[in-house]
Amino acid sequence: MRADGLYEQFRLVFEKFYNPLCKYANSFVKEESVCEDIVQEVFVRIWETRKDLIQSDSLRFYLFTAVRNNSLTYLSREQRLPVYSLSEMDLEDNDAIAEMTPSSEETVNYQALLGQGIEQLPPKCKEVFLLSRMGELSNQEVADSLGISVKTVNNQLWKALKLLKAFARSAGSWILIFL
Amino acid sequence: MTVLPDSIKEIIVNRLRGAMTPEEEKVLDEWRRQQPAHEAELARYDAVWDQSAEILRSPDFDVARAWQRVDQRLMRSVEEEDKQGRTVMIWKYLKGGIAAAAAAVAILAGWQLFHKTDKQVTWRVATADTANRYVRLPDSSLVLLRKGATITYSSAFGNRDRQVALIGDAFFDIAPNEKLPFRVQTERSLIKVLGTSFVVNTTTKSDRVVVMTGKIMFSDKAAPENQCVVSAKEDVSFTGKSFEKRDVTDSNCLSWQTGVLQFTNTPLQEVIRDLSSYYGTTVKLNDTLKMGAVKVTASFRGQPLNEVLEEITVITGLHYRKQEDNVINIY
Numbered sequence: 001m002r003a004d005g006l007y008e009q010f011r012l013v014f015e016k017f018y019n020p021l022c023k024y025a026n027s028f029v030k031e032e033s034v035c036e037d038i039v040q041e042v043f044v045r046i047w048e049t050r051k052d053l054i055q056s057d058s059l060r061f062y063l064f065t066a067v068r069n070n071s072l073t074y075l076s077r078e079q080r081l082p083v084y085s086l087s088e089m090d091l092e093d094n095d096a097i098a099e100m101t102p103s104s105e106e107t108v109n110y111q112a113l114l115g116q117g118i119e120q121l122p123p124k125c126k127e128v129f130l131l132s133r134m135g136e137l138s139n140q141e142v143a144d145s146l147g148i149s150v151k152t153v154n155n156q157l158w159k160a161l162k163l164l165k166a167f168a169r170s171a172g173s174w175i176l177i178f179l
Numbered sequence: 180m181t182v183l184p185d186s187i188k189e190i191i192v193n194r195l196r197g198a199m200t201p202e203e204e205k206v207l208d209e210w211r212r213q214q215p216a217h218e219a220e221l222a223r224y225d226a227v228w229d230q231s232a233e234i235l236r237s238p239d240f241d242v243a244r245a246w247q248r249v250d251q252r253l254m255r256s257v258e259e260e261d262k263q264g265r266t267v268m269i270w271k272y273l274k275g276g277i278a279a280a281a282a283a284v285a286i287l288a289g290w291q292l293f294h295k296t297d298k299q300v301t302w303r304v305a306t307a308d309t310a311n312r313y314v315r316l317p318d319s320s321l322v323l324l325r326k327g328a329t330i331t332y333s334s335a336f337g338n339r340d341r342q343v344a345l346i347g348d349a350f351f352d353i354a355p356n357e358k359l360p361f362r363v364q365t366e367r368s369l370i371k372v373l374g375t376s377f378v379v380n381t382t383t384k385s386d387r388v389v390v391m392t393g394k395i396m397f398s399d400k401a402a403p404e405n406q407c408v409v410s411a412k413e414d415v416s417f418t419g420k421s422f423e424k425r426d427v428t429d430s431n432c433l434s435w436q437t438g439v440l441q442f443t444n445t446p447l448q449e450v451i452r453d454l455s456s457y458y459g460t461t462v463k464l465n466d467t468l469k470m471g472a473v474k475v476t477a478s479f480r481g482q483p484l485n486e487v488l489e490e491i492t493v494i495t496g497l498h499y500r501k502q503e504d505n506v507i508n509i510y
Contacts, residue, residue: 011246011250014242014245014246014249015242015246018240018242018245018246019239019240019242020235022239022240023235023239023240032239032240035240036240036245039245040245040248040249040252043249044249044252044253047253048253114227114230114231114234115234118231118234118235129231130235132196133231133232133235134235138196138198139196139198154189154192154193157192157195157196158188158189158191158192161191161192161195161224161227161228164227164231165223165224165227168223168227
């Protein structure tokens with residue numbers, strides 16, 4: 001029989017993480033409906049096979065890692081390239097700032113602009129940033145999830161911050177932040 | 180532009196991540212005091228960090244709808260877990276029935292969007308997969324589903340309305356409640372009742388309603404003003420265009436449950452319609468027989484189709500032949 005309290009807890013977890021997980025999946029897989037399917041499948045599987053995870057501290061870590069793996073599996077099954085892959089990594093490319101150019105009409109909507117900036121982050125940098133920010137995973141968890149060192153996570157986060165700050169500045173939108 | 184030492188970079192990241200050590204905090208405070216520009220620089224990183232959370236948090240996906248889907252799937256697996264025990268209100272899913280259930284949910288979903296009720300609506304699906312099956316609804320109305328039929332209703336059934344979606348054939352005996360009309364939706368039509376009993380047959384070509392007691396309102400789902408009141412002992416078919424009404428001459432609309440087919444001076448045309456529906460086989464007449472001169476009086480109880488055909492052809496002096504595609508011709 002279903003333990004109703006646990007199911008309720010499961011529902012709350014679903015409501016909390018569904019959107020960030022879909023967005024995370026969406027950073028790999030373009031089709032939004034596929035992203036939703038992937039995330040729903042992960043939840044169904046947790047309920048069916050790993051109920052113990054629902055109350056565990058590592059749930060978030062598990063969710064994001066599972067969504068990531070399933071997204072990449074989907075892409076490889078579909079013989080498609082991921083939006084980005086982890087292998088072709090660029091730890092220090094300072095040219096990236098130059099490549100990131102905000103579109104001129106977007107000077108007012110700072111949030112949309114920053115969203116654009118995140119989109120344009122270099123691949124690995126973007127993944128580390130999304131995982132840290134959406135999943136609220138610790139640096140150690142992000143490192144474990146991606147199979148990289150904690151030091152690299154820290155570096156990539158710094159890089160993301162630097163690029164986003166530069167991006168916002170070049171759009172001349174600092175005023176808006178400090179309003 | 181301020182050039183930051185690596186040590187400071189790392190501390191800034193750790194600070195945003197909530198993982199700054201007391202030692203790091205001291206170093207950072209020192210650095211902040213060195214120049215006002217440092218303080219401003221730090222504020223910018225904070226701003227980027229905070230604002231990005233807002234963006235990433237903004238909801239784009241329909242969580243409520245997604246939860247419905249997951250909840251639906253999990254109910255199915257729960258049902259598999261405790262199969263023994265409960266008998267009447269078990270949610271059953273056929274392999275093929277899943278598509279039917281999904282279609283039934285789709286029929287209701289449009290309505291659901293219109294009447295935004297509770298956030299957490301879940302769908303109850305009842306399918307008669309291997310045999311005819313009785314379903315007692317929460318308002319104590321009784322539904323008898325023909326094998327293969329599915330009804331779907333929301334968990335909010337009976338709160339503000341009584342609404343079910345039907346695929347296939349079913350007999351309804353509705354508990355009277357004038358405040359909450361009972362509605363049956365099919366893909367094609369909408370049937371509204373106050374308290375009555377009736378049978379609905381849905382096929383790919385038409386919906387047919389036979390009313391036993393009371394009255395119902397039978398309407399076109401696409402054009403609700405196209406409607407028709409059906410009273411007791413009336414039999415109305417709707418093809419998507421027009422309603423065709425006739426008096427009930429026999430009770431064969433429920434033969435799928437009773438196993439009894441009864442004909443009393445019934446035109447052959449109607450006899451073969453009932454046979455086709457009961458046996459799920461197409462039976463055809465040649466053109467001259469369609470004129471309706473031949474009438475049949477006979478009664479059958481759970482007999483195989485060929486026995487029934489033998490008997491009818493003996494009574495009428497006609498012949499029948501089975502075509503390769505299993506269509507039966509009477510001539």
